[in-house]
Amino acid sequence: MGSCKDDHENQQDCLWVNGPIIVGAGPSGLAVSACLKENGVPSVILERSDCISSLWQQRTYDCLKLHLPKQFCELPLFGFPENFPKYPTKRQFISYMESYARHFSIEPKFKKEVKRAEFDHGRGVWRVQTQDFEYVSKWLVVATGENADPNIPEISGIESFEGPVVHTSVYKSGAEFKQQRVLVVGCGNSGMEVSLDLCRYNASPNIVVRSTIHILPREMFGLSTFGIAMALLKWIPLRLLDKFLLLVANFTLGNTDRLGLWRPKTGPIELKNATGKTPVLDVGVLSLIKSGKVKVMEGVKEITRNGAKFMDGQEREFDSIILATGYKSNVPSWLKASDFFTGEGMPKTPFPNGWKGENGLYTVGFTRRGLLGTASDAIKISRDIGDQWRTIKNNKKICFSHFPLNR
Numbered sequence: 001m002g003s004c005k006d007d008h009e010n011q012q013d014c015l016w017v018n019g020p021i022i023v024g025a026g027p028s029g030l031a032v033s034a035c036l037k038e039n040g041v042p043s044v045i046l047e048r049s050d051c052i053s054s055l056w057q058q059r060t061y062d063c064l065k066l067h068l069p070k071q072f073c074e075l076p077l078f079g080f081p082e083n084f085p086k087y088p089t090k091r092q093f094i095s096y097m098e099s100y101a102r103h104f105s106i107e108p109k110f111k112k113e114v115k116r117a118e119f120d121h122g123r124g125v126w127r128v129q130t131q132d133f134e135y136v137s138k139w140l141v142v143a144t145g146e147n148a149d150p151n152i153p154e155i156s157g158i159e160s161f162e163g164p165v166v167h168t169s170v171y172k173s174g175a176e177f178k179q180q181r182v183l184v185v186g187c188g189n190s191g192m193e194v195s196l197d198l199c200r201y202n203a204s205p206n207i208v209v210r211s212t213i214h215i216l217p218r219e220m221f222g223l224s225t226f227g228i229a230m231a232l233l234k235w236i237p238l239r240l241l242d243k244f245l246l247l248v249a250n251f252t253l254g255n256t257d258r259l260g261l262w263r264p265k266t267g268p269i270e271l272k273n274a275t276g277k278t279p280v281l282d283v284g285v286l287s288l289i290k291s292g293k294v295k296v297m298e299g300v301k302e303i304t305r306n307g308a309k310f311m312d313g314q315e316r317e318f319d320s321i322i323l324a325t326g327y328k329s330n331v332p333s334w335l336k337a338s339d340f341f342t343g344e345g346m347p348k349t350p351f352p353n354g355w356k357g358e359n360g361l362y363t364v365g366f367t368r369r370g371l372l373g374t375a376s377d378a379i380k381i382s383r384d385i386g387d388q389w390r391t392i393k394n395n396k397k398i399c400f401s402h403f404p405l406n407r
């Protein structure tokens with residue numbers, strides 16, 4: 001990394017990066033960095049937190065396990081240890097990420113939050129600003145994730161609630177909610193798994209299900225539902241696959257409509273592909289819903305001082321509220337003057353072409369296809385940049401250590 005400081009006073013220190021700047025040291029940032037290295041391309045990762053894989057280390061609950069089998073959650077070039085179980089725990093996944101970074105000698109720059117990034121058309125470079133430096137490179141890889149920030153919806157009256165209100169990104173375990181009456185808002189995988197965890201601590205969760213939801217068993221016939229879906233998709237059309245999955249789900253789980261969990265009209269995998277909405281993969285909550293230990297409530301109308309009023313007219317008291325309302329991308333807050341992303345911070349170009357923008361802009365981990373999507377993006381990006389890197393090196397057009405950058 002060379003310095004490109006000029007002689008203007010009061011200007012942020014500016015560093016020329018040899019290779020791409022990667023924003024985010026989660027699985028996506030690490031995977032791109034590793035694949036680039038394999039292609040002979042160095043890179044710099046800027047990470048806002050103080051560790052790799054901060055979502056997993058700092059913003060997930062203790063009982064979390066991968067809900068897809070490990071072979072679908074591996075990053076390129078370096079797999080899980082063989083002794084890991086089929087569904088690794090959060091601790092195991094983190095230790096895998098740490099080994100991955102060690103294996104490829106990846107050393108992100110921690111506590112570097114990217115506040116702004118913009119393409120400088122005049123010089124043909126990306127200018128990327130953190131709190132203390134400006135980093136400059138020909139390439140910018142966005143790896144800040146689909147889950148960068150919690151989604152905190154406005155719910156009428158919530159400010160008047162006197163008990164704790166926490167998002168699932170700060171929920172660690174039901175131990176903090178023993179014996180409590182808890183309102184869980186949101187019924188994705190987080191809301192369902194947190195409700196299950198709360199029951200382990202004799203808490204009484206009420207889960208708010210405001211719209212439709214697909215629940216599938218995590219496994220069918222002893223094989224992972226996801227694995228079966230991936231295999232069958234090679235042979236049968238998507239809609240037929242969904243019909244099959246729903247047939248088996250109805251047979252093994254029963255009719256979930258009767259529990260207040262209404263299924264969408266569109267099938268689970270078609271819906272996932274079209275909108276990114278992940279089906280809930282049941283790891284035990286459904287039997288607690290059936291037994292009444294977890295209560296399903298229609299949408300919340302209003303939160304009160306000590307509870308909630310629901311759309312169906314019921315009113316209940318609660319000790320705590322957990323917002324399992326999902327996450328959002330933060331790209332629009334820092335990536336400027338680029339029309340590659342939607343207002344929600346997702347690439348406008350649909351899968352499988354959303355990994356590459358213009359002027360050396362790349363995105364990894366924004367396909368709504370979990371870690372499998374990350375792995376495929378990382379390979380494509382590293383090949384693409386690797387080709388450019390070799391051409392530049394061969395032509396020796398740029399002297400990397402003395403790039404003039406006066407503003």
Ligand SMILES: Cc1cc2nc3c(=O)[nH]c(=O)nc-3n(C[C@H](O)[C@H](O)[C@H](O)COP(=O)(O)OP(=O)(O)OC[C@H]3O[C@@H](n4cnc5c(N)ncnc54)[C@H](O)[C@@H]3O)c2cc1C
Pocket residue numbers: 023024025026027028029046047048049052053054055056060064065066067068072073112113114115143144145146147148190330334364365366369370371372374
């Ligand atoms: C509870 C939970 C469970 C999941 N389980 C699975 C699963 O089993 N299988 C699966 O395939 N997927 C799963 N996912 C999806 C998840 O998105 C991926 O597992 C994975 O974490 C995505 O990696 P990523 O690197 O793209 O994003 P992240 O892991 O979110 O990493 C992004 C990194 O960017 C950093 N960052 C953000 N903004 C900035 C900024 N402005 N400047 C600098 N750094 C920044 C963040 O601090 C973070 O470290 C799960 C998600 C959640 C929330």
Ligand SMILES: NC(=O)C1=CN([C@@H]2O[C@H](COP(=O)(O)OP(=O)(O)OC[C@H]3O[C@@H](n4cnc5c(N)ncnc54)[C@H](OP(=O)(O)O)[C@@H]3O)[C@@H](O)[C@H]2O)C=CC1
Pocket residue numbers: 064065066067068153154155168185186187188189190191193208210211212278324325326327
């Ligand atoms: N074991 C694992 O591997 C796990 C994986 N994950 C993954 O992490 C990602 C994030 O999951 P998750 O955190 O569950 O987020 P999701 O986005 O999947 O779910 C958010 C939920 O909150 C609901 N919601 C949002 N706003 C409101 C509101 N104002 N009032 C009521 N409900 C609301 C949504 O309802 P609606 O659908 O109507 O918008 C939805 O049910 C997913 O990809 C998921 O698969 C999560 C947990 C565990």
Ligand SMILES: O=C(O)C(=O)Cc1c[nH]c2ccccc12
Pocket residue numbers: 068226269272278279281368369370371
């Ligand atoms: O865990 C997630 O959020 C994922 O995105 C993994 C995933 C990708 N495709 C799916 C289809 C069904 C269930 C989970 C996934």
